[in-house]
Amino acid sequence: MIAHTFGRELVERYGSPLYVYDLDEAERQAKALFELLPKSAQVLYSVKANPIPELCAALKGAGCRVEIASPLELKVVFEAGFTPDQILCSGPGKTAAVVREMLLAGVTHFSCDSWYDLERLAGVASATKKPANALLRLQVSGAPSGSVGVGAMQSHFGADPGELLNGGAARVGALRGAELVGIHVYSGGQIQSADKLASTFEHAIHLAEQIAEAGVPLRLLDLGGGFPWPFGTSDNPVDISALREKLQHVNAQRRLTADAGLWFESGRYLVASSGTLLSTVLDVKLWNGKTHIVLDTGMIHLGGMAGLGRIYRAVASIESLAERDGAPLESVDVVGPTDYALDYVTRDASVPPLKPGDAVSIPNVGAYGLTASLVAFAGLEPPPEVCCRGTSVVAVHRHRTGHERIRT
Ligand SMILES: Cc1ncc(COP(=O)(O)O)c(C=O)c1O
Missing domain, CATH: 2.40.37.10 (Lyase, Ornithine Decarboxylase; Chain A, domain 1)
Structure with a gap:
């Protein structure tokens, strides 16, 4: 909580209302999140949670990458000092023009919301002669979901996993212009316990193992997130410290995908x-x-x-x-x-x-x-x-x- 005298001073200086962001706090949260995750895991900051360049830069300093959804967010993360290889372009709203802009700016990793989205990426990448690595976002069912955003209601995001499980290897092999390198799963925000978080990640890892078994090699698993934090209240945050051990156990279940990179995404846990x-x-x-x-x-x-x-x-x-x-x-x-x-x-x-x-x-x-x-x-x-x-x-x-x- 902000010191009262400092708060009053800021209101006098800049007027009211006013948002204040404590950059040191964002860095502390990033450190806390990295400590819960397997050593080699990457954390992607979801810029939609707050696109202030200084916050993004603080998180870059703390070792995060970024997940973005628009050219405006691309501009912000460049201003914050991220390099194209630290950026994932995500979201279902990608037009060919947006994809082109991202590719020309050097972005190489994309989360595709459907097979059509993936083919659009491949087409634009061929035309621009730029490398494109795709993660296919997959629909989640049967795993615990979050209580806001994607998980709060039946969600239409992602492709049917059947597209990779049944005959996916041939389809992926025939793809030209982009390479399918992994999968992306996101079960919603505000998942309210370490147990539930671990189950969503376990569910995604099982799915990845099945896909690899079906002959689709996976180099990257973006397991999403849903790490909770109170919104607008002074309630105590949910204690998810048990996630560290649970996730070690879940991570040890990887066989065919044991060498794949692990990515996690977070907006609210990092900056709320x-x-x-x-x-x-x-x-x-x-x-x-x-x-x-x-x-x-x-x-x-x-x-x-x-x-x-x-x-x-x-x-x-x-x-x-x-x-x-x-x-x-x-x-x-x-x-x-x-x-x-x-x-x-x-x-x-x-x-x-x-x-x-x-x-x-x-x-x-x-x-x-x-x-x-x-x-x-x-x-x-x-x-x-x-x-x-x-x-x-x-x-x-x-x-x-x-x-x-x-x-x-
Ligand atoms: C695909 C995806 N990843 C990450 C996030 C960030 O979620 P949170 O801020 O709850 O961590 C969202 C939020 O909607 C999302 O849709």
Whole structure:
């Protein structure tokens, strides 16, 4: 949690609301994740969780690679100092133009969402005469899934594993322009125990072994992730320290794929705890006998997906940055600044008395904070994003929104 005086100082200097990212914390999380995984494993940072270049650079320094989904994310990771061989281009939304741009920039590894996506990659790679290594993303069924994102609902991502298990060897052998080097499995985010995480990885390894047995050699297994971290609350993180031993056991089951490289992906575990959203109370009013705190932030800056009620409801922890030691707590609803009924930050929060002008903070929002928000809604300016090491400010960014006129 950010020190209160430093938080107030930042709000005075840069205005409110404001995101603060602690780069040292992101590095600590990367170190903690590497310690849970087999020695040779690679960790890919999922840039969609937070595309701030300094955060990406901090994770590069901590030994991570990156997983990206767009030319804009490519620009960010180059700015952060990643080299093309440290990048995986992933996601189902790849057009031929995006693939071409990635290949021309030197990116060599792609996760393909279907056989069609793989053939498109092969076609563009042939035309550009660039090397392309493909991981085929596979649908997962029968393994524990996450509670947000991909795992929160029936997911359509990836190809049917049958495409590799039945006659896959001939198909892979006939492929020209790209080489199929591995598989990619991702069971969803926020998998809530070491046991469940280990089972998803075990499931993926079994699948890889079957595919190798069917004659498709695999050099790379991207086992995904789903490493959990609280979102927007000060709840204790789930203890996944037992994963280390469980994963050693799972990893030892590899036979035909024993030499394949192991990749894992993470967004929230790496950066959630680095981020704090600072905000200011705009108004305090009674409605239906209940105190309502109106903040200058809400679904427009924090978790738009949740704000729309599409996946899960945001239940943020609010901490006052004003020193009111000993004041009795009261139960309040905390709402955002737009006239949209779903724009609330949390209900029934216990807070010390707050008044307009007081600064508050919301923890654990370094992942899917601003990047998953409705920044185009209501025309309110996105908050500055401040990167710090201790109390030194390293960089400040502001996300741009607004319309650009294009030719009719
Ligand atoms: C394929 C894939 N990999 C990795 C991630 C990152 O997930 P998390 O931030 O929960 O670690 C996602 C998130 O949606 C994803 O879809």
